Amino acid sequence: MKVRVRRLSRTLCAASLLAVGLAHAQSGPVKLMVGFPPGGGTDAIARILADKLKDQLGVSVVVDNKAGAGGQIAAQALKAAAPDGNTLFLSHDHTISILPLVVKNPGYAPQKDFLPVAGFATFANAFAVSGGTPASSMKQYVEFVQRQAAGQDTVGVPAPASVPEFLVKVIGQKYKLDLQAAPYRGSAPMMADMLGNQIHAGIGSVPDFIENQKAGKIRVVAVLGGVRQAALPDVPTFTELGLAGFEDAPYYGIFAPKGTPQATIDKLSGAVATVTALPAVQERLTRMGLTVGYMTPAQLASREASYSKTWAQIIQASGFKAQ
Secondary structure: OHHHHHHHHHHHHHHHHHHHHHHHOOOOOEEEEEOOOOOOHHHHHHHHHHHHHHHHHOOOEEEEEOOOHHHHHHHHHHHHOOOOOOEEEEEEHHHHHHHHHHOOOOOOOHHHHEEEEEEEEEOOEEEEEEOOOOOOOHHHHHHHHHHOHHHEEEEEEOOOOOHHHHHHHHHHHHHOOEEEEEEOOOHHHHHHHHHOOOOOEEEEEHHHHHHHHHOOOEEEEEEOOOOOEOOEOOOOEOOOOOOOOOOOOOEEEEEEEOOOOHHHHHHHHHHHHHHHOOHHHHHHHHHOOOEEEEEOHHHHHHHHHHHHHHHHHHHHHHOOOOO
């Protein structure tokens, strides 16, 4: 009788553990949303991670490009998604930290509507010139613009009211140039115009520029921050060039809808940690210009809050008013 009771107890325990496991299992497929068009740096990064996350989660992971409004459309879709772990949002700082500071009603509040899953990298913004621009350094670009009528030029940026747009203004002030930002709907169309020599220069993330830089089609002449980038060791920083105050590096992270169970967040975060520790993934992301480093949900939340505070002060000092 005692043997039967023990067997029954073990059976019930195993069934209970199986039920818990199934409850926490990914019901997939997972949709990994990106707020920009295919072909840009963020899209490429998402596809690298999605390819490996499917192995960790045991379900397909599909990149869903919901481009428009600097990532607002994707962020709004995340807010409306079921909190079941099947819809995630891979984003950099612009949509999560900057847009809520420059848009009165973006349709979402990151700290209220989203849960951080994991951070996985930081990066630097960079200033690049098109192949048809007769400049191979920041100094030569400044001299080129000074020779233009009234010292004017247009600089492409991947989204309106973005960090790159604010940088256009700051760089213009530093070098006493009349630089005007030309906002695009993502880095891919901006890059198309740079490759076609429709604009002389652009500001975007190093991942946006790195492949065309390697191919010799554009020239990155400076990167933001105080540390040179491993992918561009010969390119000086703006701090070296005398433009300090932008050392707080932007970040990449993955977010889930508010209300997603903690067990699901933990599972997803662990999968990101495993994937970003893979040497092949680290090599590909580093080659793209990222500084790879896993952040827990709490660390990503802290990073986002710190970055938002820094840029709130910069934006306020610039006199920009939320639109």
